[in-house]
Amino acid sequence: RNTVREALTRWEGLGLVERRQGSGTYLKAAVSHDMLHMPLTLAGGNDFTSLMQTMEIRRALEAEAAALCAERASQADIAEIARKLDIMEQAFRTRDGMSSEEDWEFHQAIYRASGNPLFEQIIAAMYELFHRFWEHPLGVRDFGHASFPYHRTIYECIAARDPQGARAEALKLIATVEDDLKRGAAKLKLSSQT
Incomplete structure (x- = not known):
């Protein structure tokens, strides 16, 4: 299964x-036979360097996809993003923390609504790496809590047809995740020295 x-x-x-x-x-x-398949090779570790390299790519994808989504999304797309956001927020409250599957579905809805299928294809190639990480986020117990509110602000900018705002909010979300990663890496480094 x-x-x-x-x-x-x-x-x-x-x-x-x-x-x-x-x-x-x-x-x-x-x-068809004329389709081009481009596999990605990624470092599959849960180490800080691999995760930060992946976040650099995700930063570019998230920001641009959010901006394009604000420009191109249909009303049905925006309604679907709102639905995914509601599900994610409910999961967050119920489980006292971010649920990786609901978070993934929210971001996938934005990628789909960007009007460029390559966003969704590239991030899907990174799916396993992200999901492996979310299971053990460098020992950060409240991982995702600080970035959680940015999901709503990204959605609000998309619904308002504000591409610059959507891009800015996506960048804030990724910066917050990177801060959580740095905090976790520092904590692991300190614990390994004692």
Whole structure:
């Protein structure tokens, strides 16, 4: 079951299928011989350097996708982003912390609504690395708490059709996550010295 879910996630990221909750999985694009497949090779460790390198890429993707989403998203796209945000906020309150799956779905909705399928495909290639990290975020117990409010402000900028604001809020979110990573790395360094 996990293998099938992983395959569907990869295919969804490649823009080949679309998963609809309660409805099923649907072929989204015709597969042909002239399609180009570009695999990414990423350091798979949960070490600080690998994580920060990944965050540099995510910073660029998140900021630009949010800005384009504010310009291009349909009303249906914005409603879907709002729905994903509500689910994520409920999970955060229920579980006293960020849920990686709901967070992922919120960001995926923004990538989809950006109008450029490459955003979603590139970030989907990084899916495993992010999810492996969220399970053990360098020992930071409240990881994601500081960045949580920025999800709502990103959404508000998108709904207001404010690309500069959406970009700025996405950059704040990523900067906050990077600060959490630095805090965790410093804590691990101190504990290894004692």
